[in-house]
Amino acid sequence: MDSIRVWIIEDDPDWLRGLVAYLNKEPDINVVWTASRAEDVRQALLEGKQQTMPADVVLMDIMLEGRPEGVLLAEETAVSTGARVIMLTSMEEKELIFRSFQAGAIDYQIKSDFESLPDAVRSASRSQSPINAVVAERMREEFRRLKQLEREFEAKKLNDLITPSELQLLDLIDQGYTQPQIADKLVVSIRTVKNHVNHILKKLNLTGSREAANKAKEMGLFQKKNDEDSTT
Numbered sequence: 314m315d316s317i318r319v320w321i322i323e324d325d326p327d328w329l330r331g332l333v334a335y336l337n338k339e340p341d342i343n344v345v346w347t348a349s350r351a352e353d354v355r356q357a358l359l360e361g362k363q364q365t366m367p368a369d370v371v372l373m374d375i376m377l378e379g380r381p382e383g384v385l386l387a388e389e390t391a392v393s394t395g396a397r398v399i400m401l402t403s404m405e406e407k408e409l410i411f412r413s414f415q416a417g418a419i420d421y422q423i424k425s426d427f428e429s430l431p432d433a434v435r436s437a438s439r440s441q442s443p444i445n446a447v448v449a450e451r452m453r454e455e456f457r458r459l460k461q462l463e464r465e466f467e468a469k470k471l472n473d474l475i476t477p478s479e480l481q482l483l484d485l486i487d488q489g490y491t492q493p494q495i496a497d498k499l500v501v502s503i504r505t506v507k508n509h510v511n512h513i514l515k516k517l518n519l520t521g522s523r524e525a526a527n528k529a530k531e532m533g534l535f536q537k538k539n540d541e542d543s544t545t
Contacts, residue, residue, distance in 0.1 A: 316340075316341055316342060316343040317341055317342050317343065317369050317370060317434055317435065317438045318343055318345045318366075318367055318368050318369045318370070319336060319342060319343065319344045319345065319368060319369070319370050319371070319372060319434060320344075320345065320346045320347065320348075320368040320370075320371045320372070320390075320396070321333060321336075321344055321346075321347045321348075321371075321372045322347070322348050322349070322354055322371065322372065322373045322374055322377070322383065322386065322390075323347070323349060323372070323374045323401065324349045324350065324374060324376075324377045324378055325374075326349065328424060329347055329349060331427070332344075332372065332427065332430070333347060335427060335430070336430065336431065336434070339431045341435070342431060342434055342435075345366050345367075345368065346362065346366050346368065349377075350377065350378065351377050351378070351382040351383075351385075351386055354386055354389075354390065355386075355389065358389060358390065358393040358394070362394075363393060363394040363395070363396075367394070367396075368394055368396040369396055369397070369438045370396055370397050370398075370399060370434050370437045370438050371390050371391075371394070371396045371397070371398045371399070372399050372401050372422075372430070372434075373386060373387055373390065373398050373399065373400055373401060373413075373418070374400075374401045374402075375400050375401065375402045375409050375413060375421075376402070376403075381409050381412075383400060383401075383413070384409060384412050384413050384416055385416070387400065387413050387416040387417050387418045388416035388417045390417075391416070391417035391418070392417070397419050397420075397437040397438065397440065398413075398417060398418040398419065399418065399419070399420045399421065399422055399433055399434070399437055400413045400418045400420070400421040400422070401421070401422055401424055402421060402422075402423060402424065403423070403424050403425070419437055419440070420433055420436070420437055464532070467532060468532040468533060468534065471517070471528065471529065471532050471534065472532075472534055474516050474517065475513060475516065475517075475529075478509070479509060479512070479513050480529065480534060480535075481499075482495060482499075482506070482509050482510070482513070483513065483522075483525055483526045483529045483534075483535075484526075484529075484535050485498065485499075486522050486523065486525075486526040487526040487527070487529070487530055487535065492506045492507065492510070510522045510525075513525050
């Protein structure tokens, strides 16, 4: 069975020596190259280090020389080498860890839990690294944030399409008013109500007034309108 070839990028010389010695004790793991500075890694990638000393797995310290250079290097290394990148960190830096996953890392390990590194390396080499619970929760938070932004964008787009009088009409439809009742309430002709409804449906590319009212309600436009009315 071929050994798993590992690169280690770590700026603490004591940690670097310790990790190399610890991993090289494993019969199926071989640390083939190390670096302690971001510029050394970039130069190695530029010179094609992956061809002369290929890596299957890269252990990448998030913080290099006091900066989160490992986050940027994770993407550069993953793209240039095709190796699986595991981030190394001294603490659960949630934001940096999440950014590392966005950049192409597939796992992260706390340095003090170095005893789990051999299994993490093996899992990464088989592309079987389970997503960490901390990262999974951070991703869920990000998806929720993006979903809310998407909803706010859709609401603004809808709000920009329809006029205040059209929104009032949709609000009455949502409350269960019929078109004749709306005409009486607004003191307009039934033809005017029908024209407004048709205009709304055309703008929103919908087929029914109830559907249009439901869409406005789902986007929170009625609540926004009521809040604005209560402040005037």
